[in-house]
Amino acid sequence: QTLPNSSESVAEVRIEDDRTGLSVETLKRAFADNLFYIQGKFPGIASKNDFYMALAYTVRDRLLRRWLNTAETYTRNASRTVAYLSAEFLMGPQLGNNLINLGIYDQVNQAMKELGLDLRDLLEEEEEPGLGNGGLGRLAACYLDSLATLEIPSLGYGIRYEFGIFEQDIKDGWQVEITDKWLSAGNPWELPRPEWSVEVKLGGRTEMRADEHGRFKVYWLPEKVVKGIPYDTPILGYKTNTANTLRLWKAEAVESFDFYAFDSGDYLGAVHQKTVSENISKVLYPNDNSAQGKELRLAQQIFFVSCSLKDMMRIMEQQKVSLDQFHEKFVIQLNDTHPSVAIPELMRLLIDEHDIPWEKAWEITKKTFAYTNHTLLPEALERWPISLFGKMLPRHLEIIYEINNRFLDEVRMKFPDDKDRLRRMSLIDESGERYVRMAYLACVGSYSINGVAALHTELLQKDVLHDFYEMYPQKFNNKTNGITPRRFMVLSNPRLCKLLHSKIGDDWVKNLYEMKKLEAFVDDPEFRHQWRQMKQEIKQDVVDYIKETTGINVNVNSMFDIQAKRFHEYKRQHLNVLHIITLYNRIKANPNIDITPRTFLFGGKAAPGYYMAKLIIKLINSVGDIVNRDPDVRDRLKVVFLKDFSVKFAQRIYPSADLSEQISTAGKEASGTGNMKFALNGALTIGTLDGANVEILEEVGAENFFLCGLTTEEVYALKAKGYKPWEYYQKDPELKLAIDRIASGFFSHGDPNLFKPLVDHLLGNDQYMLMADYRSYIDTQDRVSEAYRDVDRWVRMSILNVARMGKFSSDRSIRDYCEDFWKIQPVKIELKEYVEATA
Numbered sequence: 001q002t003l004p005n006s007s008e009s010v011a012e013v014r015i016e017d018d019r020t021g022l023s024v025e026t027l028k029r030a031f032a033d034n035l036f037y038i039q040g041k042f043p044g045i046a047s048k049n050d051f052y053m054a055l056a057y058t059v060r061d062r063l064l065r066r067w068l069n070t071a072e073t074y075t076r077n078a079s080r081t082v083a084y085l086s087a088e089f090l091m092g093p094q095l096g097n098n099l100i101n102l103g104i105y106d107q108v109n110q111a112m113k114e115l116g117l118d119l120r121d122l123l124e125e126e127e128e129p130g131l132g133n134g135g136l137g138r139l140a141a142c143y144l145d146s147l148a149t150l151e152i153p154s155l156g157y158g159i160r161y162e163f164g165i166f167e168q169d170i171k172d173g174w175q176v177e178i179t180d181k182w183l184s185a186g187n188p189w190e191l192p193r194p195e196w197s198v199e200v201k202l203g204g205r206t207e208m209r210a211d212e213h214g215r216f217k218v219y220w221l222p223e224k225v226v227k228g229i230p231y232d233t234p235i236l237g238y239k240t241n242t243a244n245t246l247r248l249w250k251a252e253a254v255e256s257f258d259f260y261a262f263d264s265g266d267y268l269g270a271v272h273q274k275t276v277s278e279n280i281s282k283v284l285y286p287n288d289n290s291a292q293g294k295e296l297r298l299a300q301q302i303f304f305v306s307c308s309l310k311d312m313m314r315i316m317e318q319q320k321v322s323l324d325q326f327h328e329k330f331v332i333q334l335n336d337t338h339p340s341v342a343i344p345e346l347m348r349l350l351i352d353e354h355d356i357p358w359e360k361a362w363e364i365t366k367k368t369f370a371y372t373n374h375t376l377l378p379e380a381l382e383r384w385p386i387s388l389f390g391k392m393l394p395r396h397l398e399i400i401y402e403i404n405n406r407f408l409d410e411v412r413m414k415f416p417d418d419k420d421r422l423r424r425m426s427l428i429d430e431s432g433e434r435y436v437r438m439a440y441l442a443c444v445g446s447y448s449i450n451g452v453a454a455l456h457t458e459l460l461q462k463d464v465l466h467d468f469y470e471m472y473p474q475k476f477n478n479k480t481n482g483i484t485p486r487r488f489m490v491l492s493n494p495r496l497c498k499l500l501h502s503k504i505g506d507d508w509v510k511n512l513y514e515m516k517k518l519e520a521f522v523d524d525p526e527f528r529h530q531w532r533q534m535k536q537e538i539k540q541d542v543v544d545y546i547k548e549t550t551g552i553n554v555n556v557n558s559m560f561d562i563q564a565k566r567f568h569e570y571k572r573q574h575l576n577v578l579h580i581i582t583l584y585n586r587i588k589a590n591p592n593i594d595i596t597p598r599t600f601l602f603g604g605k606a607a608p609g610y611y612m613a614k615l616i617i618k619l620i621n622s623v624g625d626i627v628n629r630d631p632d633v634r635d636r637l638k639v640v641f642l643k644d645f646s647v648k649f650a651q652r653i654y655p656s657a658d659l660s661e662q663i664s665t666a667g668k669e670a671s672g673t674g675n676m677k678f679a680l681n682g683a684l685t686i687g688t689l690d691g692a693n694v695e696i697l698e699e700v701g702a703e704n705f706f707l708c709g710l711t712t713e714e715v716y717a718l719k720a721k722g723y724k725p726w727e728y729y730q731k732d733p734e735l736k737l738a739i740d741r742i743a744s745g746f747f748s749h750g751d752p753n754l755f756k757p758l759v760d761h762l763l764g765n766d767q768y769m770l771m772a773d774y775r776s777y778i779d780t781q782d783r784v785s786e787a788y789r790d791v792d793r794w795v796r797m798s799i800l801n802v803a804r805m806g807k808f809s810s811d812r813s814i815r816d817y818c819e820d821f822w823k824i825q826p827v828k829i830e831l832k833e834y835v836e837a838t839a
């Protein structure tokens with residue numbers, strides 16, 4: 001398949017050598033060379049992984065030239081830089097994306113063909129770095145792509161987890177977690193930079209003593225020191241010469257062996273220290289939206305934050321920028337509160353290690369940080385027990401106390417005689433066990449605070465951070481999330497791209513608003529026919545994939561109704577299940593009923609400790625077992641759970657969707673980004689007025705969106721009035737029957753206990769208000785079914801959805817960040833033949 005404009009390379013290359021050349025011949029030579037010299041194999045004995053590695057190195061060589069030119073330019077200009085600090089980067093496979101961004105997908109495809117290999121097989125071979133849980137980590141990855149594409153100097157800083165998000169298997173309908181081993185076959189994309197290692201202190205105590213000038217200073221006497229080693233991955237922009245850096249830190253012991261212990265015969269003791277240190281970057285916490293206050297997690301946070309800040313200081317020294325100018329050289333974006341301990345850490349570095357007075361250090365700090373909030377769920381807001389925090393970071397706790405004292409003075413001044421406000425806003429929660437409130441620390445220490453969709457920002461201001469909004473209204477702003485059309489369209493949906501290319505060219509890849517031009521073709525019957533044809537082909541691929549992986553036969557003409565995202569009660573996959581059961585019940589009551597055939601596809605992982613989410617997965621599989629086998633259903637409904645949702649998986653599945661399920665309880669989903677990926681690929685959305693759904697609806701038009709459920713105000717009002725889920729159940733016979741079927745054990749081999757916790761929840765307090773939204777959801781689904789039967793109307797709506805998605809490119813988001821408060825300009829990278837070899 002031809003990708004848009006892919007024969008055009010990013011830049012003219014003057015010397016066509018084996019490390020830089022982009023022609024099919026050179027690529028073939030380079031590939032053979034890498035197979036031989038790096039993998040040490042000849043084709044006859046090479047494994048698929050060897051071929052993948054040889055190709056990856058071939059591509060990496062081509063990135064390096066751009067990467068070094070970029071680094072050299074930034075160094076020479078001492079360019080202002082965005083440092084994006086994130087505990088998660090859910091990058092997805094690198095090879096395909098790099099081929100797209102380099103503009104050599106077709107050449108490589110051809111080269112592989114001539115060598116008797118299939119590029120698609122090699123792309124499949126890549127183990128993706130799953131260094132994130134879901135939306136937050138994937139957003140960080142989209143933003144890196146856009147930063148490079150927009151030629152903005154930037155560095156992503158995070159943790160090089162040895163084990164990323166677990167692999168999900170399904171056994172007897174239940175989720176089973178398997179350790180991820182993404183590094184086991186080697187990672188061709190990274191370069192270790194041991195020479196830039198730094199040390200991070202942990203634990204111990206502080207002490208006040210005089211320095212050599214007789215001035216009293218605080219000294220931190222740590223209990224332990226860990227080494228951080230940076231591993232760099234180039235992040236190439238789409239058809240630019242800019243290749244920025246993702247720098248991930250690996251933890252190691254300062255000394256691999258404790259020689260004293262070793263000499264005295266305690267071999268295990270000697271390696272113990274090494275193990276303890278390395279644990280810090282061992283594994284990603286597979287949490288979503290719950291903050292657990294675990295010691296190792298705090299260690300991970302201070303570890304990568306401290307490494308990154310010291311790295312920035314090293315860069316400044318190298319570029320001869322004075323530390324007073326920290327905030328001019330760097331803007332640090334905090335991706336949620338996970339890296340917010342950077343605020344006291346920067347203060348500590350400036351004051352304790354560089355003798356900058358408090359006031360000055362605080363000025364610099366406040367002008368450096370910007371904070372993005374990603375959630376409204378109270379249980380997701382990080383707070384650390386003082387006892388744990390003080391034990392691990394005694395100096396930081398002192399600094400936080402001092403920040404808090406000065407901050408509360410400010411509050412007192414602005415709101416005199418308001419004791420309750422002081423209590424509410426204190427960085428220390430003293431209502432019971434004492435905690436440090438990290439979101440509040442982030443608000444006080446940053447000059448900008450943003451939500452990730454308009455509604456979310458509004459709710460932050462009204463509710464979760466209301467006091468801070470009253471205190472610092474000027475800091476608050478909205479930055480609606482976006483997604484990169486490179487990965488989630490060009491790479492993942494070549495069929496649609498080809499069709500778009502034939503009508504509107506491909507300027508949309510860099511300017512998604514260009515998609516608007518599609519509207520001109522919506523009335524063209526031939527185009528609509530092609531659109532439908534294309535969709536069928538994509539769906540057929542997924543039908544084959546489902547058959548191959550699950551053995552289930554799926555009807556390609558059925559509506560593909562997909563909900564793919566993390567499992568969480570607020571996302572309400574179980575509301576979707578109630579719809580499936582309702583349709584099933586209608587068939588059971590009347591086997592000849594005229595029903596629009598649907599295939600319900602689910603994908604997503606549940607946090608290993610989140611019982612209810614895991615039970616919902618089991619419910620889906622149990623309902624599927626019955627529905628898929630019941631002869632009365634006559635294949636009109638199919639339920640498929642596709643295991644191990646990942647970026648790779650997402651790329652395969654989004655293009656096939658007819659309907660995208662975005663049905664969170666209003667006010668709970670901060671933004672959502674899956675909603676954007678589906679719509680950009682031509683799915684219609686059934687959704688609540690939540691997160692970015694609100695803006696998607698605004699853009700595509702209410703007539704092209706299936707809206708359902710309560711609004712945020714209605715949710716609040718209903719809760720205030722006293723919500724009684726039981727009454728909805730009693731009043732609605734379809735709802736009652738659906739719940740009764742689950743409760744009776746119909747889907748659990750007669751066992752009424754299996755799903756009892758779920759049923760009790762729904763009829764008891766139903767925190768996420770499924771009972772209240774059920775009827776609206778079902779009626780809307782009935783409208784969806786009807787609309788789907790009108791093929792022409794459906795295709796029109798699908799085209800218009802794609803055409804109107806311009807706003808949701810991550811390029812737009814990044815541009816907004818740059819213009820509004822990063823205050824940073826693009827820097828053009830000229831591709832020189834050589835980067836100076838001498839200093």
Ligand code: GFP
Pocket residue numbers: 133134135136137139288289374375452481566669670671672673691
């Ligand atoms: C969180 C929020 C989402 C939001 C993303 C990115 O996602 O609504 O779209 O962050 O801002 F919940 P998770 O990391 O929880 O998936």
